[in-house]
Amino acid sequence: MHEEDMPVNAALKSYLETRRSIPAFQMSEPGPSRGEIEEMLTLASRVPDHGKLAPWRFIVYAGDVRERMSLELAGMAMARKPDMADDMIAVEKSRLTRAPVVIAVVSRAAPHVKIPEWEQVMSAGAVCLNLVMAANALGYASNWLTEWFAFDEDAYGVLGIADGEKVAGFMHIGTPKMHPGERPRPALADIVTFAGE
Template sequence: MKTEIKLIDYLSTRRSIPAFQMGEPGPSKDEVEQMLTLASRVPDHGKLAPWRFIVYRGEERRRISEELAKIAIGDRPDLSEEMVKVENTRLSRAPVVVAVVSRAAPHFKIPEWEQVMSAGAVCLNLVMAANAHGFASNWLTEWYAFDARAYAILGVNEGEKVAGFIHIGTPTVPPTERPRPELAEIVTWVGDDA
């Protein structure tokens, strides 16, 4: 039975689980669709929806991972056996991987930068939507998010970019905390009350 949690409590304890520490069960197709519906509820100046989703599930994740590995091994034939294994499992570590694809483009009114940030907001919303459904999630960008040769394998079209790959599954280990920045190091106060 899932426990309800207040948003403020969730945000104060939110953590990512590494993709290689996720396992089955993954979300069903219906659950993924619910997550994507929630993920798409982001600020979107001009209602452009300058992003889209590609959902990788089942055995197709392994086939795509192996195709990506061919590029990596071709670029670095001296990869260790361990790194070859890593390359061969890029999309098969978690049961479901969702690519958030940015379609940001020049627009007469909406700055392209705002469109890019909207895609980033979609990534974070998807992470939180997966958590709200009781699953672990992790937002990753790896080399293949930035390599045009991988785009055809991944289903990314010309003119698009990958904002992130959201890995979703069931955690196999409890989350651990990591260092967070001190507010004094990242906040500038401006005004009389500062």
């Protein structure tokens, strides 16, 4: 099909031209309902997945559990750095409470007789981006974060991450308090190579 024959989805094109992440601390209530969360997760799951392994899963942190887990994570951080400044203690205590809902995308990538582990990891990354876009499609702001506890296996017990799993990202979802400005984007000439030219 020639480019001139292909219909353009103007709304989707406009979204992709202007998509921006909202910082988690600039989100507020209302957050998505359980039904909306389930819809987002259904949409997020529609990604390339060689072998149909679904090498990822979701953990939803909503309601009061976010504060309890944030305080547990803060306790771990303060135990490791007893001289932590008060402003950083406040940050640690709010890790999962900045947005109304936080959803962990957990990678279950593992050696497989046919499917390369790297492809499984990339599938989890695709889920993360799909979840960001699904939240936006339902009218919510979203931000894909990792932060220290995404890489700290001692924190996994607090977060519900099992042995052998890794965190692909924490998706913070809520209502934006402000509209973000644009940020610099790379020039195509710096990131694109046309083979043979």
